[in-house]
Amino acid sequence: MKKWNLIIDVAKCENCNNCMLTTRDEHVGNDFPGYAAPQPVHGHNWIKIHRQVRGDGAMVDAAYRPTTCNHCDNAPCIAKAGDGSVYKRKDGIVIIDPQRAKGRKDIVSACPYGAIFWNEELQLPQKWIFDAHLLDQGWKQPRCAQSCPTGVFRALCVEDEEMQAIVKKDRLEVLRPELGTRPRVYYRNLFRFNKCFIGGTVVAESDGQVDCVLDAEVVLKRGDAALATARSDAFGDFKFDGLDANSGEYSVEVSHPAFGKANSGVSLTDSRYIGTLRLG
Numbered sequence: 284m285k286k287w288n289l290i291i292d293v294a295k296c297e298n299c300n301n302c303m304l305t306t307r308d309e310h311v312g313n314d315f316p317g318y319a320a321p322q323p324v325h326g327h328n329w330i331k332i333h334r335q336v337r338g339d340g341a342m343v344d345a346a347y348r349p350t351t352c353n354h355c356d357n358a359p360c361i362a363k364a365g366d367g368s369v370y371k372r373k374d375g376i377v378i379i380d381p382q383r384a385k386g387r388k389d390i391v392s393a394c395p396y397g398a399i400f401w402n403e404e405l406q407l408p409q410k411w412i413f414d415a416h417l418l419d420q421g422w423k424q425p426r427c428a429q430s431c432p433t434g435v436f437r438a439l440c441v442e443d444e445e446m447q448a449i450v451k452k453d454r455l456e457v458l459r460p461e462l463g464t465r466p467r468v469y470y471r472n473l474f475r476f477n478k479c480f481i482g483g484t485v486v487a488e489s490d491g492q493v494d495c496v497l498d499a500e501v502v503l504k505r506g507d508a509a510l511a512t513a514r515s516d517a518f519g520d521f522k523f524d525g526l527d528a529n530s531g532e533y534s535v536e537v538s539h540p541a542f543g544k545a546n547s548g549v550s551l552t553d554s555r556y557i558g559t560l561r562l563g
Contacts, residue, residue, distance in 0.1 A: 284373055284374070284442070285374065285440045285441055285442055286373075286374050286375030286440065286441070286442075286443060286446075286467065287354070287374050287375045287376055287413055287418070287438060287439070287440050287467065288375070288438070288439045288440075288441065288446050288467045288468070288469060289354075289413070289425075289436060289437070289438050289439075289467065289468045289469070290436070290437045290438075290439065290449075290453075290455060290469050290470075290471060291348070291349055291435055291436060291468065291469070291470050291471070292434070292435050292437075292470075292471040292472055293346055293347070293348050293470055293471065293472045293473055293475045293476055294346070294471070294472035294475055295433045295434055295435045295472075296332065296346075296347040296348065296349060296433070296435045297347065297433055298332055298334065298347040299431075299432065299433075300332060301427075301430040301431055301432065302330045302332075302349055302426075302427035302430060302431055302435070302436065303328060303329075303330045303331065303332065304430075305426040305427060305429070305430040306322075306329050306330050306411060306426065306427060307322065307329075308426075309414065309417075309426050310322035310329070311323070311324055312324075315416045316381070317380075317381070318378065318381070318412055318415055318416040319378075319379075319381055319409060319412050319416075320381040320402070320405050320407055320409065321405075322402075322409060323402055323403075323404065326400065327400040327402070327409065328400075329351060329352070329398075329400070329409070329410060329411035330349055330350070330351045330411055330427055331349070331350050331351070332347050332348065332349050332350075333347070333348045333349075333350060333476075334346070334347055334348075335347075335348070335475070335476045335477075337475075337479065337480060337553075337554035338480065338482065338554045338555070338556050339554070339555070339556050340556040340558065341484065341556055341558075342482040342483075342484075342520065342522070342556035343556075344475070346475035346476050348470070348473070348476045349427075349435065349436075350396065350398065350458070351398055351410075351411040351427075351468065352377065352394075352396075352398040352399070352410040352411045352412075352413070352468075353396060353398065353457070353458065353464065353466030353467065353468045354371075354375060354376055354377045354413060354466065354467040354468060355377065355464035355465055355466050355467065356371070356375070356464075356465035356466075356467065357463060357464050357465045358371065358377050358464060359393045359394060359395060359464060360377070360379070360390050360393045360394050360399060360408075361377065362393070363389060363390055363393035364384065364387065364390055364393075366383070367380075367383065368380045368383035368384040368387060368390075369384060369390060369408075372415070374418075374440065375467050376412065376413045376415045376418075378412060378415065379399070379407075379408055379409060379410060379412075381407060381409075384407060384408055385405070385406055385407055386406050386407075387407075387408055388401055388406075388408065390408040391408050394410075395459065395462055395464070396458060396459070398410050398411070413425055413438075414426055414427075418440075423438075424436070424437075424438050425438055450469060453471060454471075455469035455470060455471055456469065456470050456473045457469055457470065458470070474524060474525040475524075478524065478525045478526055478527065478528075479524075479526045479527065479528050479530075479551060479553055479554040479555070480522050480523060480524040480525075480526060480554045480555075481503065481522070481523045481526065481533060481535065481549055481551060481554075481555050481557065482520065482521060482522040482523070482554075482555070482556050482557070483501075483520070483521060483535065483547070483556065483557040483558060483559065483560055484515075484518070484519040484520050484521075484558070484559045484560070485499045485501070485515040485519040485520075485521065485537050485539070485545070485559070485560050485562065486519055486559050486560070486561050486562070487539070487542035487543070487561065487562040487563070488561075488563070489542070493561070494519075495515075495517070495518050495519030495520075496515055496519050496539055496542055496562060497515060497516065497517050497519070498514050498515060498539070499514065499515040499519075499521075499537050499538065499539040499542070499562065500512065500513075500514060500537070500538050500539070501513045501514065501515060501521045501523075501535060501536070501537050502535070502536045502537075503523045503533060503534075503535055504533065504534045504535075504536060505531075505532070505533055505534075510523075510533075511523050515537075519559075526551060528551070528552065528553055529551070529552050529553075530551050531550070531551065532548065532549070532550055532551075533548070533549045533550075533551055534546060534547070534548050534549065535547045535548075535549060535557065535560070537560050537562065538562075539562055542562035542563070543562045543563045544562060544563075545560040545561055545562050545563065546560075547560055
């Protein structure tokens with residue numbers, strides 16, 4: 284059977300919060316029997332955007348990661364409920380029954396992602412429902428995807444085998460795979476959030492002036508092994524991304540046929556800008 288999945292592209296998110304706002308617009312003050320009771324005006328972020336700032340000096344970047352209910356196939360909230368008050372539909376969407384789950388505050392802490400919220404007024408655990416009420420009416424995408432100006436979200440209703448082929452082809456990842464919850468929310472470019480980079484700037488002297496060097500070859504090495512190559516841009520900048528934090532010693536070797544060579548050692552604990560490398 285075809286099931287719903289959500290792909291979130293971290294590299295496209297600009298922190299506009301349209302996804303959060305449209306979710307509030309859909310649910311605050313609106314009751315959808317069988318799907319969800321009204322969301323409170325304050326305190327609930329069923330879609331929340333986290334920020335990660337990497338680097339230092341002249342090379343810093345910020346990435347934004349929307350997070351929400353992962354609609355896990357092995358959902359801890361379903362196991363915690365134990366009575367069907369939280370259940371997974373045949374199409375993969377997890378629903379907290381707004382009637383049967385009343386009073387079950389213990390379900391909130393069952394989610395290791397912090398995606399379930401407690402509605403004190405209604406005495407009810409609540410979360411993002413994948414806009415199941417709209418999909419059941421024939422909508423092709425949830426409102427977070429409809430409202431996103433940069434195309435961060437993409438919902439797919441496909442067979443599991445097809446989804447796993449997409450995961451492999453596009454190198455998608457899930458949050459905290461070690462938990463074994465088997466999320467149906469996948470991330471593209473998650474390295475922007477959970478990996479590190481080594482970057483720098485290549486310069487050289489020409490006609491008595493020191494200037495940025497375009498198209499220098501830069502090689503990242505560990506010991507004698509070359510791990511990756513890059514080319515400096517018009518500003519002389521280069522970056523090697525997707526590296527593990529606290530991964531030890533690296534070396535950077537730079538060369539250009541007109542300006543010579545340079546090298547630098549790097550001890551990587553977190554994202555690093557190693558400064559200028561002057562060819563000569």
